[in-house]
Amino acid sequence: MTRDLLVADFGKKDYLETWNLQKELVRRKILGELSDLLILVEHPDVITLGRKGKLEDVLTSQIPVYSVERGGEVTYHGPGQLVGYPIIDLRSRSFDVLGYLRGIEEALILTLKEFGLPAERKEGHTGVWVSDRKVASIGVAVRGWISFHGFALNVNTDLRKFQLIRPCGLQSDVITSMRALLGKEVALTSAKKKFVENFSAVFNYSSTIHVDEYFVAQEILVA
Amino acid sequence: MARKLKLPDIGEGVVEGEIIKWLVNEGQSIAEDQSLVEVMTDKVNVEIPSPTAGTVLKILAKEGNVIKVGEPIVVIGEPGEKIEEAEAPSTPAATPPPSSPEPAIARPEVVLAAPAVRRVAKEVGIDITVVKGTAPGGRITEDDVRAFAKLRAVPVAEVGSERVERVPLRGIRRTIAERMIQSKRSAAHVTHVDEVDMTALIAVREKMKESGERSGIKLTYLPFVIKAVIEGLKEQPYLNASIDEERGEIVVKKYYNIGIATSTSSGLMVPVVKDCDRKSVLEIARVVQELAEKARQGRLELHEVHDGTFTLTNIGPIGGVLSTPIINYPEAAILGLNKISKRPVVRDNLVVVRDMMYLSLSFDHRLVDGAEAAEFLNKVIRRIENPELLHLEEE
Numbered sequence: 001m002t003r004d005l006l007v008a009d010f011g012k013k014d015y016l017e018t019w020n021l022q023k024e025l026v027r028r029k030i031l032g033e034l035s036d037l038l039i040l041v042e043h044p045d046v047i048t049l050g051r052k053g054k055l056e057d058v059l060t061s062q063i064p065v066y067s068v069e070r071g072g073e074v075t076y077h078g079p080g081q082l083v084g085y086p087i088i089d090l091r092s093r094s095f096d097v098l099g100y101l102r103g104i105e106e107a108l109i110l111t112l113k114e115f116g117l118p119a120e121r122k123e124g125h126t127g128v129w130v131s132d133r134k135v136a137s138i139g140v141a142v143r144g145w146i147s148f149h150g151f152a153l154n155v156n157t158d159l160r161k162f163q164l165i166r167p168c169g170l171q172s173d174v175i176t177s178m179r180a181l182l183g184k185e186v187a188l189t190s191a192k193k194k195f196v197e198n199f200s201a202v203f204n205y206s207s208t209i210h211v212d213e214y215f216v217a218q219e220i221l222v223a
Numbered sequence: 224m225a226r227k228l229k230l231p232d233i234g235e236g237v238v239e240g241e242i243i244k245w246l247v248n249e250g251q252s253i254a255e256d257q258s259l260v261e262v263m264t265d266k267v268n269v270e271i272p273s274p275t276a277g278t279v280l281k282i283l284a285k286e287g288n289v290i291k292v293g294e295p296i297v298v299i300g301e302p303g304e305k306i307e308e309a310e311a312p313s314t315p316a317a318t319p320p321p322s323s324p325e326p327a328i329a330r331p332e333v334v335l336a337a338p339a340v341r342r343v344a345k346e347v348g349i350d351i352t353v354v355k356g357t358a359p360g361g362r363i364t365e366d367d368v369r370a371f372a373k374l375r376a377v378p379v380a381e382v383g384s385e386r387v388e389r390v391p392l393r394g395i396r397r398t399i400a401e402r403m404i405q406s407k408r409s410a411a412h413v414t415h416v417d418e419v420d421m422t423a424l425i426a427v428r429e430k431m432k433e434s435g436e437r438s439g440i441k442l443t444y445l446p447f448v449i450k451a452v453i454e455g456l457k458e459q460p461y462l463n464a465s466i467d468e469e470r471g472e473i474v475v476k477k478y479y480n481i482g483i484a485t486s487t488s489s490g491l492m493v494p495v496v497k498d499c500d501r502k503s504v505l506e507i508a509r510v511v512q513e514l515a516e517k518a519r520q521g522r523l524e525l526h527e528v529h530d531g532t533f534t535l536t537n538i539g540p541i542g543g544v545l546s547t548p549i550i551n552y553p554e555a556a557i558l559g560l561n562k563i564s565k566r567p568v569v570r571d572n573l574v575v576v577r578d579m580m581y582l583s584l585s586f587d588h589r590l591v592d593g594a595e596a597a598e599f600l601n602k603v604i605r606r607i608e609n610p611e612l613l614h615l616e617e618e
Binding site for chain 1 (some may be wrong): 233268272524525
């Protein structure tokens with residue numbers, strides 16, 4: 001069976017706008033009118049609380065905070081970070097929700113390895129780790145067996161921003177980035193490109209089709 | 224017909240999830256596939272859709288509760304349908320004393336109560352569905368809730384007898400109760416008993432004890448027995464299997480994760496030592512020690528009690544001649560280690576004193592026949608009695 005993955009690179013986009021868009025896409029997808037879609041985006045500074053997130057873990061009032069329906073605790077998104085929201089129908093797949101988490105981890109691990117980083121899982125601590133430091137976080141929601149929300153990979157993220165929160169109940173200095181690990185800036189576009197390839201391979205898509213924001217907007221308008 | 228919706232299996236290996244948020248209220252009518260509740264497991268928050276259209280009659284799992292897969296979370300049915308008493312699990316202490324005349328358990332199909340009244344009920348810890356409303360249309364007023372609370376506040380002992388104490392069946396105790404009965408109901412239990420001469424193993428353990436202590440490990444007999452069991456399992460793979468009833472298949476596992484029955488203040492827990500075949504005796508000892516400690520402190524993580532393939536229960540140090548353990552379902556067998564005691568036995572026609580122990584192997588006769596079980600135990604015994612066969616020199 002052929003399976004297409006639509007990839008929509010939003011570039012820089014506001015969190016709230018993207019969140020609303022996700023929910024709209026999920027609604028459309030539950031009706032079965034949309035292919036699987038991977039949104040890639042870079043947000044301006046924002047803090048989000050997953051369902052287990054506590055406001056006490058937010059240590060600033062300078063940047064916006066959203067409480068959202070994903071799993072997990074508190075996290076930070078900002079410039080230099082690759083954020084991905086796969087909107088995928090889990091019913092048509094042989095894996096379950098935990099298998100889905102492991103799949104996202106796998107795609108991230110393979111991507112990091114291509115940059116020469118020995119990325120791995122840490123049992124009991126979902127996310128992707130390089131030598132006991134967390135380089136990517138995962139927090140997912142499932143509605144009508146359609147996934148949304150997703151992952152955040154620190155490519156060139158300003159790690160000082162994590163001091164503004166207690167990420168996932170961990171110490172802020174546990175968080176690292178590809179830049180910190182490699183000692184040099186990594187082009188976000190090349191991280192995106194490699195991630196899409198790995199994601200597509202891990203989840204067994206026969207082809208990836210790049211679409212733009214306009215296409216996604218059209219999809220929603222048609223509904 | 225009212226149907227109880229159970230927490231669906233949302234992933235392989237997922238045994239429980241936390242009820243994060245109810246998206247529907249009791250009395251609300253719902254469509255098929257409408258999201259009912261958010262349940263979180265690991266880093267995924269899943270909205271569980273309703274398998275059917277109907278009315279939410281009763282929410283059984285409260286927000287913040289951790290619910291096991293298979294436990295009922297909500298009752299859905301037709302409006303006005305009566306929920307059978309048996310359908311509602313443990314109504315802890317909310318049932319008024321029998322002497323009270325009026326607010327009996329009249330469960331209205333839809334609970335009519337203002338949000339403020341519901342809040343009061345919640346504050347005083349009362350399940351509003353068991354309160355009878357006195358206002359027109361059966362609407363529950365704040366006074367109804369308060370009156371009911373007063374009645375309920377009468378200590379059970381004053382009403383009933385002091386000769387019993389009623390403790391709600393909850394948490395780990397409840398899980399144990401369910402798992403045990405599931406095992407007894409599903410597996411065809413047989414217990415095979417034999418004895419083993421521990422004398423040689425005791426000597427070996429004495430010798431290795433010190434090197435364990437140097438690395439802070441208290442070396443017991445258990446890791447040696449685990450090693451012997453692994454060798455037995457390798458030769459009799461069906462003892463390390465389980466039945467996938469849905470697919471009608473026997474699942475033979477090529478890995479050896481040994482559960483260790485551990486008693487804790489809140490009840491029996493079975494932490495699992497993973498991949499024992501790839502660990503040395505000292506490594507096993509270290510992991511067993513860590514897991515037992517975590518179990519006693521109630522800090523075991525989900526993955527540490529998962530995916531066992533065979534279980535050991537060491538009842539010996541407490542006492543008893545022999546036990547007939549219940550299989551840790553869906554595993555195929557469990558080995559009970561009983562008390563080690565000095566007994567006269569015959570060796571080369573002479574009566575000698577040896578350190579003897581009874582081993583009781585309970586197995587699922589659906590998977591394993593008696594001869595196979597006996598052969599397995601023979602192999603385990605042979606290795607315990609001849610510890611040199613355990614290849615301990617690699618330590």
